[in-house]
Amino acid sequence: MKYLLVCSVGLAGILLHLLPPSQSTSYEIIGDERTMNFICDDEDNRGNVPLRKILDTSGVHFVVADDMETLYYTGDVKMLDNLVRGPITMEVDVYRWQRSQWLPTGLSLRRDNFCEALKNPREIWYPILTKIGINVNYCPPKKGTSYTLTNVSNHVFVKNMPFADVAGDLKAVVHFGNGGRKTCVVIYLKVYTH
Template sequence: MEHWIGGIVGLLCILQFIQGSRVKSTTYEVIGDEKTMDIVCEASEDKGNTPIREILDIGGLSFEVADDLETLFYRGDIKMLMDLPSGPIGMQVDVFRWERSQWLPTPLSLKRESLCKALINPWELWYPIFKNIPEIEMICPPGKGHIYTLNNVSNHEFIKNMPHVDIAGDLKAVVHLSAGDLKTCVVLFFKVFKVSTN
């Protein structure tokens, strides 16, 4: 009888622990920075052998500032300047936060074996942006001369139901892309605000 009571007490303790340690769901507000138009990585970050400006032409992109003075609406063309080697496009993303006047690494990173599959996956963080590109243009991998057209694509998104992580602040994502023997680097700047935690 004592073992049975001890087992019940132990089970109740485990259930209480599980209830108290539930993963919190957080909503984040993400705002892409206008500095993102300058996608070139610094030399110290760039592990590539081909500059991104030799692969992509984003000179046709422009943005309009919304009334809230934070939201930007991008429009224009992104053009491929060269053919990519055959095979999947790999992607490694490392995220840094601006603290104490320097970019410090965060525990956030992503790795995808196939960028093409990741771009159309509705569970990926960037899906709200890429779903705005016309389906007929979503060719991946793209060939030389292919054009992606952006039409009023917002830099302002709310990402819901994410695990709670202390990530709010000014962030920088250093994105390393590789296909065959081609390697390049892209940098993106954005701000993250914690909106709510459930």
């Protein structure tokens, strides 16, 4: 869960790294409060195990900052189940809200071994995870593992990135797989260019 919160605001930045360089710009990324729900709609869900059977996020709450957009998450997240030995796969597809519907953006990401990707210093989330004190060497987490969030923000600035037309309301649909089990997570983001 701690990984998911950090990835929710860093995910747009990760996808921006995949774009071809043309001109540089900066992005402001804000994770929507709906992200704490994490539940995928039936149309997006290709999972066979609900996330709520894997993670207990009931101990997490947020406070709203004075800007009325920035949220600070605090609380404990607990692993409810053991994962099967073997890699955790991750697939992400990003959609933009346009004309009253979610339309594909063409941005996607796939990792065949999410734990190894977490440990890679070249991945955009690595400095974010280590900055807030996540030890990326303990992946996959075991049943009973608890992560404590302390004022983890949903608001991040990513500077000097290739320009892409990604501003707007985005939805990242994330599918994790492990040992034949799959779960779906949805992350809502607002992206502004500066």
